[in-house]
Amino acid sequence: MTSRSxxxxxxxxxxxEASHPEFNLEYAAAPESTPPVPIEEENRLYINGEWxxxxxxxxxxxxxxATAQALARVAQGSEVDIDRAVLAATNAAAEWAAxxxxxxxxxxxxxxxxxxxxxxxxxxLETMDGGKPIKESRDFDLPQASxxxxxxxxxxxxxxxxxxxxxxxxRGVVAQIIPWNFPLLMAAWKLAPxxxxxxxxxxxxxxxxxxxxxxLVRVLEEAGVPPGVVNVVxxxxxxxxxxxxxxxxxxxxxTGSTAVGKEIQRATAARPVGLTLELGGKAANIVFEDAAxxxxxxxxxxxxxxxxxxxxSAGSRLLVQESIADHFxxxxxxxxxxxxxxxxxxxxxxxxxxxxxxxxxxxKTLVAAGVTEGAxxxxxxxxxxxxxxxxxxxIFTNVxxxxxxxxxxxFGPVLSILTFRTAEEAIEKAxxxxxxxxxxxxxxxxxRILWMxxxxxxxxxxxxxxxxxxxxxxxxxxxESGFGREGGRAGLAPYVQLGAMWGES
Amino acid sequence: MAExxxxxxxxxxxFINGAFPRSESGRVYEAGGVNVPLASRKDVRDAVAxxxxxxxAWASRSAYNxxxxxxxxxxxxxxxxxxxxxxxxxxxxxxxxxxTQVNNAVxxxxxxxxxxxxxxxxxxxxxxxxxxxxxxxxxxxxGLVTVVAPNVPSLLGLVSRVAPAVVSGNTVVxxxxxxxxxxxxxxxxxLATSDFPPGVVNILxxxxSELVEWLASHRDVNVVDLVGxxxxxxxxxxxxxxxxxxxxxxxxxxxxxxxxxxxxxxxELILASTEIKTVWHPKGR
Numbered sequence: 001m002t003s004r005s006x007x008x009x010x011x012x013x014x015x016x017e018a019s020h021p022e023f024n025l026e027y028a029a030a031p032e033s034t035p036p037v038p039i040e041e042e043n044r045l046y047i048n049g050e051w052x053x054x055x056x057x058x059x060x061x062x063x064x065x066a067t068a069q070a071l072a073r074v075a076q077g078s079e080v081d082i083d084r085a086v087l088a089a090t091n092a093a094a095e096w097a098a099x100x101x102x103x104x105x106x107x108x109x110x111x112x113x114x115x116x117x118x119x120x121x122x123x124x125l126e127t128m129d130g131g132k133p134i135k136e137s138r139d140f141d142l143p144q145a146s147x148x149x150x151x152x153x154x155x156x157x158x159x160x161x162x163x164x165x166x167x168x169x170x171r172g173v174v175a176q177i178i179p180w181n182f183p184l185l186m187a188a189w190k191l192a193p194x195x196x197x198x199x200x201x202x203x204x205x206x207x208x209x210x211x212x213x214x215x216l217v218r219v220l221e222e223a224g225v226p227p228g229v230v231n232v233v234x235x236x237x238x239x240x241x242x243x244x245x246x247x248x249x250x251x252x253x254x255t256g257s258t259a260v261g262k263e264i265q266r267a268t269a270a271r272p273v274g275l276t277l278e279l280g281g282k283a284a285n286i287v288f289e290d291a292a293x294x295x296x297x298x299x300x301x302x303x304x305x306x307x308x309x310x311x312x313s314a315g316s317r318l319l320v321q322e323s324i325a326d327h328f329x330x331x332x333x334x335x336x337x338x339x340x341x342x343x344x345x346x347x348x349x350x351x352x353x354x355x356x357x358x359x360x361x362x363x364k365t366l367v368a369a370g371v372t373e374g375a376x377x378x379x380x381x382x383x384x385x386x387x388x389x390x391x392x393x394x395i396f397t398n399v400x401x402x403x404x405x406x407x408x409x410x411f412g413p414v415l416s417i418l419t420f421r422t423a424e425e426a427i428e429k430a431x432x433x434x435x436x437x438x439x440x441x442x443x444x445x446x447x448r449i450l451w452m453x454x455x456x457x458x459x460x461x462x463x464x465x466x467x468x469x470x471x472x473x474x475x476x477x478x479x480e481s482g483f484g485r486e487g488g489r490a491g492l493a494p495y496v497q498l499g500a501m502w503g504e505s
Numbered sequence: 506m507a508e509x510x511x512x513x514x515x516x517x518x519x520f521i522n523g524a525f526p527r528s529e530s531g532r533v534y535e536a537g538g539v540n541v542p543l544a545s546r547k548d549v550r551d552a553v554a555x556x557x558x559x560x561x562a563w564a565s566r567s568a569y570n571x572x573x574x575x576x577x578x579x580x581x582x583x584x585x586x587x588x589x590x591x592x593x594x595x596x597x598x599x600x601x602x603x604x605t606q607v608n609n610a611v612x613x614x615x616x617x618x619x620x621x622x623x624x625x626x627x628x629x630x631x632x633x634x635x636x637x638x639x640x641x642x643x644x645x646x647x648g649l650v651t652v653v654a655p656n657v658p659s660l661l662g663l664v665s666r667v668a669p670a671v672v673s674g675n676t677v678v679x680x681x682x683x684x685x686x687x688x689x690x691x692x693x694x695x696l697a698t699s700d701f702p703p704g705v706v707n708i709l710x711x712x713x714s715e716l717v718e719w720l721a722s723h724r725d726v727n728v729v730d731l732v733g734x735x736x737x738x739x740x741x742x743x744x745x746x747x748x749x750x751x752x753x754x755x756x757x758x759x760x761x762x763x764x765x766x767x768x769x770x771x772x773e774l775i776l777a778s779t780e781i782k783t784v785w786h787p788k789g790r
Contacts, residue, residue, distance in 0.1 A: 102612060105619065109576060147569060154572065154619020161627050161772055423790045450639045450788040472568075472622050489626050 030347040032134045037124045043074045043210065045081055045234060046217045048088035049227025055080040060236070062210060065131030065353035066344050066388040074210045077233035079242040082202070085231040086248040089173040089200035092228030097170045097198040101157035108153030108196060110223035115146040115188075118219070122212060126184055127344045129211045131353030131389070132307050134345050144469060145188035148487075151471035152192035155492060159197065160502065162492050167499040170198035171274055172250035174495065175243045178213070179256045180206035180355050181310040181411075187213045189486045190253055191220075191230060192471075197495040199251070202231045204243050206256075208356045210234040241267070249273060253494065255312075258409075258435070258480050276484025276494045278312065278476055280409040281437030284430035285315035285466060286420075286452065289324045291442035295464060297331050300415070303440060303466040305339060305393055308351055309413040310359075312481070313438035315466055316410060318395075318417045319426050325419045329397060332415075336380040336393045343385065351413060354389040363391055363412035370396050370405035375416070401432055409435070423448065427455045436479035440466045459485070517541050517686070519548060519710065520693030522555035523703025528711070536710075537596045537687045544711035549678065549719045552707035556649050556676035557725050559704030564646050564674030568622035575618035575672060577699040582611045585695060589660060589688050596685035600657040601765070609765055610664045616770055617668035624673060624775045637788045644779035646674035647753065648727035651720040653713060655733040658764050659685035660692065665764060666730050669774040671705060675728070678707045680720060682733070686710040713739065721754075722746035728778045730755040753778075 042059070044051040054075040061070045077085075096104075115122065122145075123137040132141070159168050174194050178186035183205060194201050205213040217232050233239060237260070244252055244264050251274035254264055258279040268275060285303050287296045303315025320328050344352030354360040371377050375396040384390040395415045399406050405416045420426040430439055439458040441449050449463040459477040462468060469475065474488035484494050518525040519542050528542035529551070535541070542548075563571075582589070586607050593603035600606070629643035650670040655662035659682035670677050681689030693708045709716065713734060721729045721743035729752055734740045747754050755777045759769040 102616070105615065109615070150569070150572065150576075151622060154621075154623060156619075157616060158619060158623065161623075447787045447789040450786060451637075451790050454788060472626065489623070 027348075029343065031343060032124055032127070032345045032347060034124055034128065034345070036121045037128065039072050039125070039128075039211065041072055043072055043214050043234070045075045045077055045085070046214065046230075046232040047081065047085045048092075048231065049221065054078060055084075060207065062129060062208060063356075064128050064388070065355055066128075066385070068388050071129060072211065074234045077204075077235040077239040077242075081233050082239065082242040082246055085202045085233050086173055086243075086246045088228040088231050089202050090248055092226060093170070093172050093200045096200055096226060096229045099198070101159060104196060104198065105153045105156035107224045108149050108156060108192060111219055112146045112149035112153060114219045114223060115142065115149065115216075119143070119146070122184060122215060124345070125215060126212050127352070130180060130183055130209045131344050131355050132310075133349040133352040135347055135349070136307060141182055141185045144471070145185045148185070148188040148471045149192045152196040152491075155193075155489075156196040159492070159496070162489050163496070163498055165501050167502055168197070168496040169499065171495055171497060172199065173248055174199045174201050174251045174253065175204070175246070175249040176201055177204045177240045177243065177252070177254045177256065178206060180209040181307060181312070183209035184212040184216060186255055187216055190255075191216075193486070193491045194253075194495050195225070195229070197492055199495055200229045202233060202243055202249070204233055204235065204240045207234075207236045244268065247271070251275070251494065253484070254278070258482075261482055274494060276476075276486075277482035278484070278486060279437075279480060279482040280411075280435055281312045281314065281477060281481050282317060282407065282409055282433045282435045283313055283315045283438040283440065283458070284317045284319050285440035286319045286426045286430060286442065287321060287324070287328060288441075288443035288445075288448070289321040290444050292444060292464070293324070293328065293331065296442040297328070297335050299440065299442060299464070299466045300332060301335050301339070304415040305351055305413050306467050308354055308391070310355060310411055311467065313460065313467060313475075314411075315438075315440050316415060317406060317430075318415055319420050319429055320417065322419045322421050329395075329417060332395065333378060333380070336395070339380065339382075339393050341382045341384060341390060341392060351393060354391050354412065357389055359411065360389045360391060363410055363414065366405060366408060366410045367394060367414060370399070370403060370416070373400075373403045373405075375399045375403055375405060401429060407433060423452065427452065431455075431457045434480040435477065437477035437481035438462065514539070517690045517710070519544055520690070520697070520706070520708040521548070521552045522559075522707065523697060525693065534712075536683075537592070537685065539687070541686050541690070541710045544680075544709040544716060546716070546719045548709055548711075549716055549723065552678040552709060553649065553651070553723050553725050555704035556678050556707055559702055560646075560648055560674075560676040563671075563676055563702060563705050566674070568625070571672060571674065572618045572621035574700045575614055575621065575668065578695060578701075579611050579614040579618065581695045581699050582607070582614065582692075586611070588691060592687045592691060593660060593685070596659060596687060598657045598659045598682070598685040605765070606658050606661045610661045613661065613664050613770055614668055617672045617775070620772070620775055621672050624772060624779075627772060628776055628779075629781070632783070639786045639788060640783065642781050642783045644673065644776060645782050647778045647780055648675060649725060650675045650677050650728045650730060650778045651723070651726050652677055652679040652730040653717055653720060653733040654679055654682055654689065656682045656684045656735075660688035661764050662733070663689050663692070665769055666732055666774070667706060669770075670728075670730070670778045673775055673779050675778050676705045678709065678720065680713065680716055680733070681708060681710045683711070683713055717743050718746055721752065722749055724750040726750070726752050728753045728755060730778075732756070732758060
């Protein structure tokens with residue numbers, strides 16, 4: 001064996017940073033390009049198949065939350081515009097309802113295909129207007145929106161199978177009001193079942209995120225949805241109120257805050273109008289000591305930080321079994337330290353921008369209340385961008401059930417941690433909320449999952465996973481999280497009136 | 506002479522495991538003015554082996570993915586309507602206007618595509634057993650289905666039986682219309698370009714008198730659909746042979762032999778090649 005006079009080269013290799021100081025191996029941004037996205041300066045209302053200026057000539061500005069820069073001007077719909085839209089939907093109703101289900105199916109299948117084809121453009125637009133990370137709009141919002149149209153397309157000609165042989169008719173004109181956290185996906189959730197069942201629609205997008213819904217109606221138009229079948233009236237809460245109060249509306253589907261949901265229920269109390277409400281939540285993620293902890297850590301992180309915590313089903317409370325609490329919280333903190341907060345268009349970004357300054361203010365207020373009430377705040381050390389609206393990933397420990405951060409929906413990247421000793425105590429604490437949208441259970445014991453699921457007062461229970469969505473799977477809440485379901489066969493029911501059985505008169 | 510271009514004629518072949526072989530027998534028969542492979546018992550065995558090999562992976566695709574693939578078939582078929590109309594017009598199949606038959610074949614793929622992620626929701630469900638148990642019943646594919654397609658309508662009849670079999674996750678070996686096999690053999694080209702994994706659908710042409718017994722008696726076949734077998738003795742013989750491996754037999758016929766009517770497509774036909782599986786799990790702390 002000969003001795004070597006030189007060290008092998010691989011031991012003397014220098015790091016790229018050393019030889020090229022400008023090259024940072026630690027982090028390299030991978031921003032998605034924006035040119036494929038045409039954003040019009042002026043976005044009109046879509047009524048009866050035409051793009052019309054708002055009646056009162058008022059417009060508002062929509063911003064990119066990541067830069068706080070104006071993106072476009074959007075029409076502010078007034079009562080007169082709502083009236084026109086409801087009239088257009090009313091006039092289109094009979095003909096659309098008379099289309100054979102198989103032809104409505106074809107139109108909706110086309111929408112699903114075109115959304116998938118143009119996914120990139122829609123994903124970038126969604127991220128620019130809403131602030132969510134591009135990897136989420138690309139890998140979640142767009143595929144889900146397309147899949148939702150695909151699923152309900154398939155129901156359009158099979159409705160006789162959906163209701164156990166009962167005759168079904170569309171409701172007529174449906175008012176749909178959607179939130180800003182998943183603007184395109186919520187439009188898909190609302191439109192697909194309504195159109196599959198033969199209704200006509202007036203859609204009111206959220207004020208801060210109108211653009212993707214407007215882009216969607218261009219796809220609907222291309223796919224062959226006749227004029228008047230879908231109308232979009234943009235604007236603030238007052239526009240939505242005008243829509244809700246319009247006597248020509250036969251059914252209202254609302255997704256948003258519990259406060260507004262209650263207002264809508266009161267406002268429509270005297271009218272025979274169908275109503276479904278998908279409202280707030282304060283979901284508990286319950287981690288037992290026997291859980292697969294790697295997965296549980298990922299699930300809890302995803303549960304609260306997905307979409308900056310702007311998710312009604314967010315796992316905003318962690319209930320962790322006392323025996324593993326300290327260990328589990330340490331692991332959560334370690335995982336939080338790896339989350340990248342920043343430019344939502346960067347494909348590496350985990351947590352994007354907070355949707356609006358108002359929402360950022362609300363998060364700050366509630367976090368301050370948590371500190372004042374005595375909970376311990378921990379925030380990971382991240383340098384937030386100087387422009388735009390951002391908030392660092394945050395957790396509260398030593399939280400009491402009575403604290404505002406344990407009771408109120410923060411709708412931001414803030415997790416409140418409580419502990420429990422027994423399964424009964426976990427149920428008691430998890431159900432100690434006005435909400436009842438979702439819950440998570442983490443344990444390797446199957447029988448315990450099912451025992452817990454029976455006792456949790458929530459519309460969706462995820463076991464050893466969290467924030468899973470699928471067009472075939474019904475979603476919605478109980479208690480003050482609302483009523484009615486979206487997704488699955490159950491998601492068709494709100495959009496039809498049932499009559500006698502087929503074969504009976 | 507030089508002015509006149511000679512046409513390049515298509516050789517009609519079988520469709521087995523995603524490839525287009527001639528019959529291993531080297532035999533043909535004449536149909537629609539061209540030579541068509543006369544498949545043998547060995548071709549049946551090859552096709553069954555291919556279908557069996559493809560089945561587990563096909564069944565494990567998500568329902569959404571199977572739906573998209575069936576939808577893709579409709580897209581591909583729509584784009585080649587003219588070819589199928591021409592082939593039907595050349596054939597002896599006069600059950601309906603060729604265009605009507607092709608349009609309905611496209612729409613039938615679409616209808617069944619939509620069922621992929623729904624039939625289990627309609628046919629399955631939770632069972633409220635009297636005890637602390639979670640109990641769920643769901644239909645799952647039987648496995649391998651052989652289909653004897655009806656002579657007429659030669660395209661729509663075949664599509665009407667293959668689509669409900671594959672949508673749930675079965676794989677299929679189908680014997681085309683004996684009288685008018687050309688649309689079925691050309692459909693193979695559509696299926697081959699529709700993202701179906703090789704072996705999920707296999708198409709044979711030949712004589713019912715030579716092949717039906719093997720399609721019914723092969724021990725690796727789970728369900729045999731005899732809709733196209735009209736000769737009473739052969740039908741009875743096939744049903745008897747199916748008993749050897751307890752192979753389930755589908756005998757549904759569309760009401761009044763109407764392949765456009767309400768009974769020509771049904772949830773029942775999907776469920777005919779599925780079986781319910783029930784899962785129990787205890788509940789407790």
